Amino acid sequence: MTRLEELLATWIPMQRWFAGKGVPVDAVRIESEHVLVPGAPGLRMLVVAVGQRSRTDRYQVLLGLRTPDAIGDELAHAVIGLCAPPPDLGGRAPVVAYDAAHDASMTTHLLERIAEDADGGPVRFRRTSGSTVRTGLRSLVLTGEQSNTTLVYGEEYVLKTFRRLWPGRNPDLELTSALAAAESDYIARPYGWIETDLVDPDTGAAVPTTLAMLQKYLRSATDGWVLAATSVRDLYASPGVPPGDAGGDFAGEAERLGAATAAVHRDLSRALPTDVLGPRSQARMAGGMVARLHAAVAEVPALAPHADALYSAFEALGEVDTDLPVQRVHGDYHLGQVVRTDTGWVLLDFEGEPAVSVRERQRLSSPLRDVAGMLRSFDYAARYQLIGHPENDALAESARAWAQRNRDAFCEGYAFGGGVDPEKHQVVLRAFEYDKAVYEVMYEARHRPGWIGIPLDSIMALTR
Ligand SMILES: Nc1ncnc2c1ncn2[C@@H]1O[C@H](COP(=O)(O)OP(=O)(O)O)[C@@H](O)[C@H]1O
Numbered sequence: 001m002t003r004l005e006e007l008l009a010t011w012i013p014m015q016r017w018f019a020g021k022g023v024p025v026d027a028v029r030i031e032s033e034h035v036l037v038p039g040a041p042g043l044r045m046l047v048v049a050v051g052q053r054s055r056t057d058r059y060q061v062l063l064g065l066r067t068p069d070a071i072g073d074e075l076a077h078a079v080i081g082l083c084a085p086p087p088d089l090g091g092r093a094p095v096v097a098y099d100a101a102h103d104a105s106m107t108t109h110l111l112e113r114i115a116e117d118a119d120g121g122p123v124r125f126r127r128t129s130g131s132t133v134r135t136g137l138r139s140l141v142l143t144g145e146q147s148n149t150t151l152v153y154g155e156e157y158v159l160k161t162f163r164r165l166w167p168g169r170n171p172d173l174e175l176t177s178a179l180a181a182a183e184s185d186y187i188a189r190p191y192g193w194i195e196t197d198l199v200d201p202d203t204g205a206a207v208p209t210t211l212a213m214l215q216k217y218l219r220s221a222t223d224g225w226v227l228a229a230t231s232v233r234d235l236y237a238s239p240g241v242p243p244g245d246a247g248g249d250f251a252g253e254a255e256r257l258g259a260a261t262a263a264v265h266r267d268l269s270r271a272l273p274t275d276v277l278g279p280r281s282q283a284r285m286a287g288g289m290v291a292r293l294h295a296a297v298a299e300v301p302a303l304a305p306h307a308d309a310l311y312s313a314f315e316a317l318g319e320v321d322t323d324l325p326v327q328r329v330h331g332d333y334h335l336g337q338v339v340r341t342d343t344g345w346v347l348l349d350f351e352g353e354p355a356v357s358v359r360e361r362q363r364l365s366s367p368l369r370d371v372a373g374m375l376r377s378f379d380y381a382a383r384y385q386l387i388g389h390p391e392n393d394a395l396a397e398s399a400r401a402w403a404q405r406n407r408d409a410f411c412e413g414y415a416f417g418g419g420v421d422p423e424k425h426q427v428v429l430r431a432f433e434y435d436k437a438v439y440e441v442m443y444e445a446r447h448r449p450g451w452i453g454i455p456l457d458s459i460m461a462l463t464r
C-alpha cells in the first residue's frame with residue numbers, strides 16, 4: 001500500500017458512509033485517480049477498492065491536497081493525513097490529504113463543470129437537457145445519518161455524491177429523471193450528474209457509473225422523520241390520550257403521504273417497465289426473502305427463535321395464487337426519505353437499498369414493498385423514543401396506537417390516491433414488512449446496535 005492508501009485504510013472505515021462496519025479491512029487500493037478540473041490539481045476523484053475478507057467494495061473519495069500551512073481550522077475535521085505529493089503536483093515536501101467535500105473553494109468547481117456540461121476526460125459532467133445551472137455558489141455538507149454525502153449549494157441545489165459505487169447508472173438518477181420527465185410534483189427536480197466508467201466485474205465491460213446527482217434544494221423541506229417524531233413526542237406528553245386527540249396528530253400527513261406515494265408509483269409504472277409475476281415467480285421472490293433470513297440469522301443469532309414464524313410468512317407469499325403486478329419502486333422507503341414542503345410531500349433517494357448491487361436494485365418489485373417500508377417506519381417513529389425511557393412500559397400502548405393510526409391513514413391515502421388497497425393484500429404486505437424488518441435487524445446490528453430492539457420487537461410480536 002502507498003502511504004495515501006494506508007491513510008485511507010484508517011480513515012474510510014471511520015466514515016458514516018462506510019458499508020463494511022464490523023469487519024476488518026484487509027486491503028485498500030486506489031483503482032483510479034482523476035484530476036477533476038484543469039488548473040485545480042489539488043482536487044481529485046478517487047475510486048478506492050476496499051477488501052474485507054471475501055468482499056471488495058469500491059468507494060468514491062473526493063480528495064483534496066494542500067500544503068500543511070494551507071489547511072485552516074475550517075478543514076481540520078476533514079483531514080485524512082500527511083502523504084507524499086503525487087508526481088504531477090511536483091515538489092517533494094509532504095502534502096495534507098483531506099476530504100474535499102468539505103472544501104467549498106473546491107466544490108464550487110463541480111457546479112461549474114456541471115453547468116458547462118463538461119467532458120473532463122474519464123470523468124464526465126452532465127447538465128440535464130433543458131435546464132440551466134447557476135454557478136458561483138458555496139457549498140456546505142449536510143450533517144446526519146447518511147449513506148452518502150450531500151452538499152447544499154446556496155439555497156439552490158443539492159449535490160448528492162454517492163460514496164459506495166456500483167457499476168451502472170444509479171437508480172436514484174434513473175428514477176428521478178423518469179419522474180421529472182413525467183412532470184411529477186413529488187420529486188426534487190434533477191439538474192445534472194457526474195459520471196465515469198467502471199468495469200462491471202460480472203460482465204467485464206466498462207459501464208457509465210453515476211458519481212453524483214445535482215437536484216433542486218427544497219428550502220421549505222422538513223424531514224418526515226422529524227415531523228413524525230414531533231407528533232410522537234406530543235403524544236408521550238399526554239399519557240393515556242388517544243393519538244387522534246393529542247396535539248400534533250400526524251394522521252392527516254400520513255394520509256397525504258399515502259396518496260403521494262400512490263401517485264409516484266403510478267408515474268413509475270407508466271414511465272418504466274412493468275410485469276406480472278405468476279405463482280412460480282412469486283415463490284422465487286419468497287425464496288429470496290428466506291435466503292436473506294438465513295443470512296441474517298447467521299449474523300444475528302437473536303433472530304433464530306423467530307425464524308420459523310418468519311419462514312411461514314414468506315412461505316405464505318410463495319403460495320399466493322393470484323398474479324402480482326411488479327414495477328420499479330423506491331426500494332428503501334421510510335420517513336427519512338420523504339420531506340414535507342409548503343406544497344406537499346416530496347420523495348427523495350430512489351437509490352434503493354444501498355447494500356445491494358445496482359442490478360439487483362433495478363429488479364421489478366411490488367409497490368407494496370414500499371408501502372411495507374413506510375409502515376415499518378411508523379413503527380420505528382412510534383418506538384425509538386422509548387429506548388431507555390423510564391416510562392417505557394406505560395408508553396408502549398401509546399406507541400402501538402400511534403403506529404396503528406398512522407398505518408391505517410397511510411394505507412387509506414394510498415388506496416384513495418389510486419394505489420392497490422393494502423388492506424386487501426395482507427399476505428403480500430406482511431411478507432414485505434417482515435422482510436424489511438429482517439433487513440433492519442442486520443442494518444441496526446452493523447450501524448446502530450442500540451436500536452436493534454425496534455425491528456426485533458416487531459418480529460417477536462409475530463411469534464407471540
Ligand atoms: N433536494 C433536497 N432538498 C432538501 N433537502 C434534501 C434534498 N435532498 C436530500 N435532502 C436532505 O438530505 C437527507 C439525506 O438525503 P438522501 O438522498 O436520503 O441521502 P442518503 O442516501 O445518503 O441517505 C434527506 O433526508 C433530506 O433531509
Ligand SMILES: O=P(O)(O)O[C@H]1O[C@H](CO)[C@@H](O[C@H]2O[C@H](CO)[C@@H](O)[C@H](O)[C@H]2O)[C@H](O)[C@H]1O
Nearest residue numbers: 145146147332334335336354376377380440443
Ligand atoms: O441511508 P438510507 O436512508 O438510504 O437508509 C438506511 O438507513 C436508514 C436509517 O437512517 C434505515 O432506516 C431505518 O431507520 C429509520 C429511522 O432512522 C426508519 O425510519 C426506517 O423505517 C428503518 O428502516 C434504512 O433501513 C437503511 O437502508
